[in-house]
Amino acid sequence: MNAFRGDTALSDIELEEKLAKKALNRGMVGRLLPLVAPIRAQIAAVVSIEIVQVLVIFARPLLIGLVIDRGLRHAQGGIDLPLILWACIGLAATWGGRFALGGLSHYFAGVAAIRLLNDLRARVFAHVQTLSVGYFDRTRAGRIIARADRDVDMLEPLLIQGPPEFLSAVLRLCLSGLLLWLLAPALLLGLAAIVPVLIVATILFKRIAQRSWARVAENRSRFTAHLVETVAAVRLIKQAGREKENLARYKGLLDDFNTSLIRGTARSGWFAPFTGLLTTAGIALILLIGGRGIALGTLTLGELAQSLFYVFLFLAPLQEFSDLFERFANGTACAQRIFLLLDTEPDIRDRPDAVALPRLRGEIEFRDVRFGYLPGKPVIHGLDLTIAPGEVLAIVGPTGHGKSTLVQLLTRFYDVDSGAVLIDGHDIRAISEASLRRQxxxxLQDNVLFGGTVLDNLRLARPEASDEELIAAARVIGAHEVLEALPHGYHSQVGALGAQLSQGQRQLVCLVRAYLADPAVLVLDEATSAVDVSTERRIQEALRVVCEGRTSVVIAHRLATIRQADRIAVIRDGGIVEIGAHDALMARGGHYAALYEAYLSSSGTGEDEARQPAL
Known part of the structure; x- marks a missing residue:
């Protein structure tokens, strides 16, 4: 991976481009149109209503001109009250119709927006779930949330509100120009001088605004990402007393956002007053030309009044284009980032010929495995290891030497760089991911529980199970007493990520869940390292039940917990340096014996206590 340009506002986007293996800036029209296709009926309804509304608007100047020229200047020199009355009724009808049609338009637009945004959110969510673990290791959670939340919201003004309003503006522009030409060609020719200036200004504005609002949106996602990380790590921040520093960091990100917002507004804010200036100039020009037409008798007062309405209808869309193009710039910038996420392919995917295997015996083989998280920095070096079906193998070794990496490779969260990982002789790359994960x-040491009750979390492993079956499973592994003692028993809420349960209670829930899933291979990655001794013994009892009859791989820092394992493998510098039973390894006096003696010394655990029943 190439070095980035530093900690700039767009360096995170550069990372996402590298993950997606595609550049950010691409044409969006071809990507956005398929999103609109499922709601084309609602969009067509909104467009039709906008067309009727435009026609209703153009009825007003005709009625006003009729009142001025015929109602107030009757042929007999009086006032034509019936005509004025009918004209007033017509004007009232246009306003009433516009309000009614506006409400109907908002209804169809709302239905379309809900469907489009929900479908897109579901699509982003589904895609995120397909991405490999490596993507989440390199991407901040807040950025993913920003894509699925605010960035999706910003597409509504672009895709739902934008097209009908743009069509309305264009129709009003064209119709008013046509009617001006039919009524007084000189007036339209006077306005024609404004149009080229506006076109050049619009093109310039679009280029400036799109770059500016892309930076604004990116800086917004940066402080959102920091907020999400703060919520997730609030205990660590409080424990370390880093609230002020963390707040300062957040304020810095807000300052970056505000600076980009101010700069973006300053760079694009000139467009609205500029179009206002053009509008004022156009009206002044029309009054000058129209006044001369009245003086020469080529234009009536009613026609001049109509012309002024048409001028406003001609120039108003020009001012609306500033808002429309700002929406376009902001919406396309968000769409680009959403599609960049959707274009990111998972590193780990099923082969076309991947197979779904039946229940396995559980033989595991690491065959000359080499792997590194970064190119040129291997963590595992030519490792060979075979685990027999039903065997309990413990893996120990210093921190950072590859113990947990073996778990990542066995579960295929990462693929080996070379060599192979096999289960029952099948290369796991030839097994479908779903089939592998079922086996x-x-x-883990810090398992995740979802919001809901204890029963809700247990049911994740076996959705069709009844409450009685779930509770029976907890009884089998010895977790019932602890879970039943919760304030509401199995119906107790676990809180966000299981925060309302203790570490030991969460671990017992996860063990019951593993027992219910009934995998052929069970991996315990430091599953007891974060609990007290009393809870650890209860968990050890549950572990023995869960491991019974299946291949088990146990990674533990508390070496006393794995004395009874069938074999113990010592991993160092990414390779197996010793393997055997506890007593044999202790008698050998090598790496394991040194680790075990150091453990007893540092933990203050006596040999008699260490001999308590464990795995």
Whole structure:
């Protein structure tokens, strides 16, 4: 991966471009049209209503001109009250019709927006779930949330509101120009001088605005990402006493956002007053030409009044284009980032010929495995290891030497750089991901629970199970007493990420979940390292039940917990340096014996206590 340009507002986008293997700036029209296709009926309804509304608007100057020229200047020199009355009724009808049609237009636009935005959010969510673990390791969670939330919201003004309003503006521009030409060609020719100036200004504005609003949106996603990370790590921030520094960082990101917003507004804010200036100049020109036409008798007062309405209808869309192009710039910038996420392909995917395997025996083989998270920096070096079906293998070693990496490779969160990982002789790259994940269960040190009750979380492993079956599983592994003692028993809310449960309670829920899933292979990655001794013994009892009858791979820092494992493998510098049973390794006096003695010394655990039943 090439070096980035530094910590600039767009360096995160550069990372996303590298992950997607595509550049950000691409034409959006071809990508956006398929999004609109499912709601074309609602969009057609909104467009039709806008056309009727435009026609209603143009009825007003005709009625006003009729009142001035015929109602107030009757042939007999009086006032034609019936004509004026009918004209007033007609004007009232145009206003009433516009209000009614406006409400109907908003209804259809709202229905279309809900469907489009929900479909797009679901599409982004579904795609995010397909991405490999490596993507989440390199991407901030807040940026993903910004894509699926605010960036999607910003497409509504672009795709739902924008096209009908743009069509309305164009129709009013064209119709008013046509009617001006039919009524007084000189007036339209006077306005024609304004149009080229406006076109040049619009093109310039579009280029400036699109760059500016892209930076604004990107800086917004940066402070959103920081907010999400703060919420997730609030305990660490409080424990370290870094609230002020974290606030300062957040304020800095807000300052970057505000600066880009001010600069963007300053660069594009000239367009609205500039079109206002053009409008004022156009009206002044029309009054001058129209006044001369009245003086020469080529134009009536009613026709001049109509012409002024048409001039406003001609120039008003020119001013609206500033808002429309700002929406376009902001919306397309958000769309580009959404599509950049959707264009990102998972690193790990099923082969076309991937197979779904039946229940496996559970034999695992790492065959000359080499792997590194970064190019040129291997973590695993030519590792060979075979685990027999039903065997309990413990893996120990210093931190950072590749223990957890083996779990990542076995579950195929990452693919090996060379060599192979096999289960029952099948290369896991030839097995479908869904089939592999059903065969391999993982219990981590810090497992995640979802908001809901304990039963809701247990049911994730077996959705069709009844409450009684879930509780029976908890009884089998010895977790019932602890879970039943919760304030509302199995119906207790676990809170966000299980925050309302203790570490040990969460771990027991995860063990029951693993038991219910009934995998052929169970991986325990430091599953007891963050609990007290009393809870650890209860969890160890549950672990023995869960591991029974299946291949188990146990990674543990508390070496006393793996004394009874069938074999213990010592990993160092990405390779296996020793393997065997506890007693044999202790008798050998090598790496494992040194680790074990250091563990007993640092933990203050006596040999008799260490001999308590464990895996």
């Amino acid at each position: 391999v269960g993982v219990v």
